[in-house]
Amino acid sequence: MEQTQTPKKQKKDKPLPQKKKVQINPDPDPSSSSSSNDECGADSDKSKSPESKESGTATDRSVREITQQQKEWEKVTRIKQHASKVIEETIKKVTRIAKIKEPEAFDGKAEKWKDTITFDEYMEQLVRWLKLQGLDVEKEEAWERASFHFTGMAARWLKDYSEKTKTTKSNIHGFMVFLRKKIIPSTAREELWKRYEGCHQAQFGQDSPVNTFAQYLQDYQLGCRDNKGKALISDHALKIKFINGLTFLIKQQVKLAVDWNMSLEQIVNKAIQVQATMKQTYKLPPMIKQYNKPG
Numbered sequence: 001m002e003q004t005q006t007p008k009k010q011k012k013d014k015p016l017p018q019k020k021k022v023q024i025n026p027d028p029d030p031s032s033s034s035s036s037n038d039e040c041g042a043d044s045d046k047s048k049s050p051e052s053k054e055s056g057t058a059t060d061r062s063v064r065e066i067t068q069q070q071k072e073w074e075k076v077t078r079i080k081q082h083a084s085k086v087i088e089e090t091i092k093k094v095t096r097i098a099k100i101k102e103p104e105a106f107d108g109k110a111e112k113w114k115d116t117i118t119f120d121e122y123m124e125q126l127v128r129w130l131k132l133q134g135l136d137v138e139k140e141e142a143w144e145r146a147s148f149h150f151t152g153m154a155a156r157w158l159k160d161y162s163e164k165t166k167t168t169k170s171n172i173h174g175f176m177v178f179l180r181k182k183i184i185p186s187t188a189r190e191e192l193w194k195r196y197e198g199c200h201q202a203q204f205g206q207d208s209p210v211n212t213f214a215q216y217l218q219d220y221q222l223g224c225r226d227n228k229g230k231a232l233i234s235d236h237a238l239k240i241k242f243i244n245g246l247t248f249l250i251k252q253q254v255k256l257a258v259d260w261n262m263s264l265e266q267i268v269n270k271a272i273q274v275q276a277t278m279k280q281t282y283k284l285p286p287m288i289k290q291y292n293k294p295g
Contacts, residue, residue, distance in 0.1 A: 067138055069173035076177060077120045078225055086131045100132050108154035108183050116188050117223050123176045130172070143172050157182050189224070196220035196233070200245035207279075210246060210271040214264070217242055239264050242271075250274055 066074070070081040103126050112118050126146060127137055135142040150158045161178045162170055185191075199220065201213040221233040233241075242264065243254055253274045258267050 067171065067173065069171045069177065072177045073173045076180060078222075079120060079124060081173075086134075088134065100129060103129055103149055105151045106149055106154050107152035108150070108157065108179070109152055113183055114185060114188070116184055116192060117219050119180060119184060123180075127172065127176075137172055140170065143170050143175070146172050146175075154179065154183075192220065192223050193232070196224055196241075199241075201247050201250075206247065210250065210275050211268055213245060214242055214268045214271075217245075218264075235264065236260070239267055242267065246271060249278060253278070 066081050073079070074081045103122065106113065106122065106126075113122075126149060130137050130142045130146060133145065135145060147158055157179055158175065161175050165171075165174065196217070199213075199216055201208060201210060204212055204216075217238055221231060221238055224232040226232055239260065239262075243251060243258070246254060250271060254267070254271045257270045257274065262270075
């Protein structure tokens with residue numbers, strides 16, 4: 001008998017095992033990374049804390065926001081103010097090199113104090129000197145120390161200011177603004193402009209250095225401002241004023257040697273060269289003594 005062969009069952013293909021996706025973590029220990037991130041966050045928060053700002057010994061000056069009195073002084077004088085305190089290490093270095101000269105006494109009576117440029121320069125020098133003494137100009141100790149520099153009329157104004165600011169805190173910058181209104185005449189701005197318009201090289205001497213004339217013009221540019229503090233004298237106008245204010249012979253030579261695209265510094269350097277050349281060219285020969293021949 002023939003044996004019937006049963007058909008063989010086809011083997012089903014087993015599905016290939018899927019490869020597990022491996023997620024690469026730069027930090028093998030996630031718990032440690034989270035903790036380190038927390039620590040970093042804490043450190044960054046600490047760095048933003050006011051304590052770390054106050055202790056900023058890494059920089060030469062610890063910067064703070066300027067006071068309201070400093071803002072008023074900046075508005076009046078247009079001199080940029082920085083709320084910074086010179087650190088002790090810098091003070092030691094500066095005072096080791098040379099003794100810092102104490103500013104002169106301010107009596108408020110001398111004619112020079114009515115000049116805006118002289119007044120503002122003195123007050124800025126006084127504040128800088130106080131900082132180099134290790135004093136915080138925002139505090140009362142700096143105010144008390146500065147008060148010894150004011151004598152005569154200025155001392156009386158200081159007393160008046162102290163009495164008016166009893167309810168508030170006396171401040172060196174507040175007194176500077178107060179004193180400026182008392183000392184500087186209301187017509188000071190117009191007077192300064194007139195002095196600028198009449199300024200020329202010959203008024204400092206016929207052979208005065210041209211750079212001296214240029215320095216005075218730059219001082220006038222800083223001082224002559226409108227009510228909003230904007231400079232009234234442009235850089236281009238200053239160059240024209242400098243060239244036209246030179247003595248006749250120097251002016252003729254400088255006009256041939258410069259163009260208006262040059263900066264004021266470059267024009268002044270050309271004028272210095274011209275002046276030096278002219279001194280050698282037009283130098284008078286030494287006088288020869290005449291001796292009478294023996295008869």
